[in-house]
Amino acid sequence: MYPRLFGQMKKQLGQLDRWLEAAGAFAQARAFEPSVFLELRLAPDQFAFARQVQTACDTARLAASRLTGKEAPPQPDAEKTIEELRARVQGTVAYLDGFTSADFDAAATRVVTQPRWEGKTMTGADYFLEHALPNFYFHLTHSYAILRHAGVKLGKRDYLGPLSQKAAT
């Protein structure tokens, strides 16, 4: 199941890349500086758009690293433009592409921790379901919602992307 769940995260990151492209085109059509988007936020004590995108990427990246035991390379949060955010998203997809199904064989029973947990641990299965997956969709959806709130023309199909549907018989 993990390879499929990560496959879905990759697909959603591909959609996020399209939303960023749409945001850039919206700014161009309205003649404002596209990097204005990076500082938008829905509440003063929520992450701004750039950090929502960065955190969606990091949630997927670090989940893959923690569930496979392969250390992730350092990733600074240095993006200043829509194009740089797109590169971050695309780089995350490329990173996830580097894992095989076999890499996730021991994922469910792996012991996962992170510095802010002060020594507490979770099993890989609990960590993925209770922490990584909800956080991924949280930051992904906030990225989408900030763009919609700002007027970028997106809809549910842009969120979900193409579905594996079979034609009517």
Next chain:
Amino acid sequence: MYPRLFGQMKKQLGQLDRWLEAAGAFAQARAFEPSVFLELRLAPDQFAFARQVQTACDTARLAASRLTGKEAPPQPDAEKTIEELRARVQGTVAYLDGFTSADFDAAATRVVTQPRWEGKTMTGADYFLEHALPNFYFHLTHSYAILRHAGVKLGKRDYLGPLSQKAAT
């Protein structure tokens, strides 16, 4: 995996119930009519708060129905107050509680469709991963984001809920 994924959806619905409770308390403290929340939205062409909550519930309810082949009872969208929305959320959790793990044994290979697909179908596995799960988190997170945008004091811990962590050894 499906029983655990639905268990996580139930947990998230429990958190949604707490956000609704917090919204009611926020309205009371600020002396405005709590049902005002039901019409708030982040963009004029997005669902209002009430429909975000209803759709999060329905996504979980109909996914359980479609993946188990058990018909879901009709569910009108008639909620007019925060308390009625809480009852809807709690009723959805109670509905999900009625399924056993064995009910999901054939979930992955079941053929799923819905009226708006015009005869097209998806496998249960594709439907759950590509459609139900992302839609569930989409409407759940929009419910959260609308409340945060309106000033309700919530944070990431209210979103995630308690984690299955083991103490440091």
